[in-house]
Amino acid sequence: MTLLGAVWAWLTNSVHWQGSDGIPTRIAEHLWISGVSVFIALVVALPLGLLIGHTNRGALVTVSIMNVGRALPSLAFLAFALPASFALNLGLGFWPTVIALVPLAIPLMLVNTYAAIRGVDPDLVEAARGMGMRELEVLGKVEVPVALPLIIAGIRNAAVTVVATATLGALVAGGGLGRYIVDGLARQDYARLLAGAILVALLSITTEVAFAVIERLVVSPGLRLDRERLALPDAGGAR
Amino acid sequence: MTRSDELLGRAKGGATVEFRQVSKHYARSANGQPIAAVRDLSLVVQPGEICVLVGPSGCGKTTSLKMVNRLIEPTSGQILIDGVDVMTVDPVALRRRIGYVIQQVGLFPHRTIAENIATVPELVGWPKAKIRARVDELIALVGLDPASYRDRYPSQLSGGERQRIGVARAMAIEPPLMLMDEPFGAVDPIVRERLQNEFLDLQRRLGLTVLFVTHDIDEAIKLGTRVAVFEQGGTIAQYSPPAELLMRPATDYVARFVGSDRALKRLAVMRLADLRLSPVSSAGEGPVFSAETNVRDALAALLLAPRAAGTVVDSSGVPIGVVTMETIASAVQPVAASLE
Ligand SMILES: Nc1ncnc2c1ncn2[C@@H]1O[C@H](COP(=O)(O)OP(=O)(O)O)[C@@H](O)[C@H]1O
Numbered sequence: 001m002t003l004l005g006a007v008w009a010w011l012t013n014s015v016h017w018q019g020s021d022g023i024p025t026r027i028a029e030h031l032w033i034s035g036v037s038v039f040i041a042l043v044v045a046l047p048l049g050l051l052i053g054h055t056n057r058g059a060l061v062t063v064s065i066m067n068v069g070r071a072l073p074s075l076a077f078l079a080f081a082l083p084a085s086f087a088l089n090l091g092l093g094f095w096p097t098v099i100a101l102v103p104l105a106i107p108l109m110l111v112n113t114y115a116a117i118r119g120v121d122p123d124l125v126e127a128a129r130g131m132g133m134r135e136l137e138v139l140g141k142v143e144v145p146v147a148l149p150l151i152i153a154g155i156r157n158a159a160v161t162v163v164a165t166a167t168l169g170a171l172v173a174g175g176g177l178g179r180y181i182v183d184g185l186a187r188q189d190y191a192r193l194l195a196g197a198i199l200v201a202l203l204s205i206t207t208e209v210a211f212a213v214i215e216r217l218v219v220s221p222g223l224r225l226d227r228e229r230l231a232l233p234d235a236g237g238a239r
Numbered sequence: 240m241t242r243s244d245e246l247l248g249r250a251k252g253g254a255t256v257e258f259r260q261v262s263k264h265y266a267r268s269a270n271g272q273p274i275a276a277v278r279d280l281s282l283v284v285q286p287g288e289i290c291v292l293v294g295p296s297g298c299g300k301t302t303s304l305k306m307v308n309r310l311i312e313p314t315s316g317q318i319l320i321d322g323v324d325v326m327t328v329d330p331v332a333l334r335r336r337i338g339y340v341i342q343q344v345g346l347f348p349h350r351t352i353a354e355n356i357a358t359v360p361e362l363v364g365w366p367k368a369k370i371r372a373r374v375d376e377l378i379a380l381v382g383l384d385p386a387s388y389r390d391r392y393p394s395q396l397s398g399g400e401r402q403r404i405g406v407a408r409a410m411a412i413e414p415p416l417m418l419m420d421e422p423f424g425a426v427d428p429i430v431r432e433r434l435q436n437e438f439l440d441l442q443r444r445l446g447l448t449v450l451f452v453t454h455d456i457d458e459a460i461k462l463g464t465r466v467a468v469f470e471q472g473g474t475i476a477q478y479s480p481p482a483e484l485l486m487r488p489a490t491d492y493v494a495r496f497v498g499s500d501r502a503l504k505r506l507a508v509m510r511l512a513d514l515r516l517s518p519v520s521s522a523g524e525g526p527v528f529s530a531e532t533n534v535r536d537a538l539a540a541l542l543l544a545p546r547a548a549g550t551v552v553d554s555s556g557v558p559i560g561v562v563t564m565e566t567i568a569s570a571v572q573p574v575a576a577s578l579e
């Protein structure tokens with residue numbers, strides 16, 4: 001109770017809402033690190049996932065590599081990222097964190113995108129091709145829009161993981177909300193530590209919600225209706 | 240530029256389709272031996288005809304159909320549309336000029352009904368206003384109300400409505416040729432019957448050439464101008480008009496496939512007007528039939544009539560003859576009739 005009270009006091013202390021170590025700055029840093037990482041991962045994973053999903057070529061190799069990547073802990077990535085960053089003369093903090101987060105996000109997006117495209121009803125693809133769509137049109141006008149809910153789910157999954165893991169950046173002198181946790185631990189300032197953890201959790205949840213909103217905006221209502229119709233008997237039977 | 244400009248390029252009427260010794264082999268991975276899905280298929284479909292490919296599952300009907308729009312490429316032989324070998328035409332341009340309907344319909348769930356129907360017009364770059372007008376025209380053409388259907392999604396439609404929209408979508412740019420692979424297979428018999436009738440009506444009005452795949456011999460007999468009965472292994476056992484198929488099955492296989500009730504089926508494809516009716520007698524009583532009544536229905540009514548005779552009248556109600564059990568029997572027993 002006293003610790004929670006201390007956390008509350010820490011969070012509501014106006015001093016902690018100002019300056020380079022203030023909550024708004026740390027949130028901005030956190031989002032910037034996460035955003036850059038997700039963006040780079042997206043640029044790599046999305047086209048690759050769409051390509052192997054559409055052609056089904058090189059899928060086994062790619063997915064196997066991705067699964068190995070997924071098995072590695074994020075801390076290991078950070079350990080690799082540090083010397084890599086030094087070698088590239090990118091310094092401490094921001095870039096080592098990004099270099100560690102990108103390979104964390106890529107498998108989540110790529111495997112999901114691949115699976116989403118593969119999961120599109122083959123009859124739709126055949127109808128599209130039979131009506132005279134070129135391969136890129138089949139992908140862009142049919143496969144991607146139909147697979148979109150799952151593709152977005154993969155991106156959301158990756159983004160939430162990145163936001164949570166970006167905390168580690170503080171270990172390599174990066175900014176972001178991880179600072180509160182690392183510094184709190186170092187200074188045995190548990191109110192600061194816990195406040196940092198709570199803020200990270202809130203930011204993760206916000207990310208989750210943001211993607212739900214995005215999905216609602218970009219996914220065709222026709223697919224939502226489809227899913228609701230399919231979900232109906234299930235909801236009754238399962239519970 | 241491309242051959243497709245001349246191929247299927249004209250505005251109205253159906254195309255001619257010719258299969259010339261077409262074969263398709265699929266490589267069998269198990270023993271490396273190629274298996275023939277279609278073997279040495281030759282047939283001609285005249286403009287405005289419905290050619291039905293019928294046969295048990297796995298006998299190569301779908302493969303034959305998909306070779307026309309090059310979703311599958313033949314191992315040997317040629318397919319000509321209006322005299323042009325499809326293999327010389329850009330497949331994308333070819334497919335945009337050929338209507339294609341599959342059993343699962345394949346309506347795009349993320350697109351509204353209007354957007355689904357507009358697919359090919361959009362691909363070929365029609366102006367928006369023209370597309371909009373055409374979409375409404377087509378929804379009405381397949382018997383639905385444009386205002387209440389155009390903005391719905393496929394998941395908001397019944398099975399029968401989806402099939403209708405599938406047909407409308409395939410007809411969007413008035414293709415001179417339609418390929419239909421069991422298009423009415425997934426709906427219940429009552430809806431299927433209605434869709435078949437409406438489709439026949441539409442096809443006759445537009446004069447489309449249709450290649451129609453089904454495994455249902457009754458559907459083949461009902462819809463086909465000519466019916467190609469496929470045998471296992473991808474060969475044609477018989478290619479004839481339905482009446483011919485029922486009257487003179489070429490082989491035991493065809494006879495078995497059309498069924499032991501083929502005499503009754505034959506009656507269903509004949510109208511009273513096709514029979515050699517007896518002259519109208521003064522006592523011409525019994526039930527009155529229109530000359531367009533199919534013979535099977537007339538027979539059913541005669542079986543219940545007290546004197547087993549009925550009067551046939553033309554469209555203005557004038558009696559043109561009398562139909563009896565004997566009249567009908569002699570129509571299905573042509574040999575016996577000619578001996579009399
Ligand atoms: N892509 C394919 N690879 C190998 N065999 C196939 C392929 N497609 C069809 N076949 C085989 O070719 C034969 C004919 O198939 P299909 O044309 O689909 O028959 P139908 O439409 O009459 O049911 C079947 O034996 C089927 O197993």
Ligand SMILES: [Mg+2]
Nearest residue numbers: 297300301302
């Ligand atoms: Mg088939």
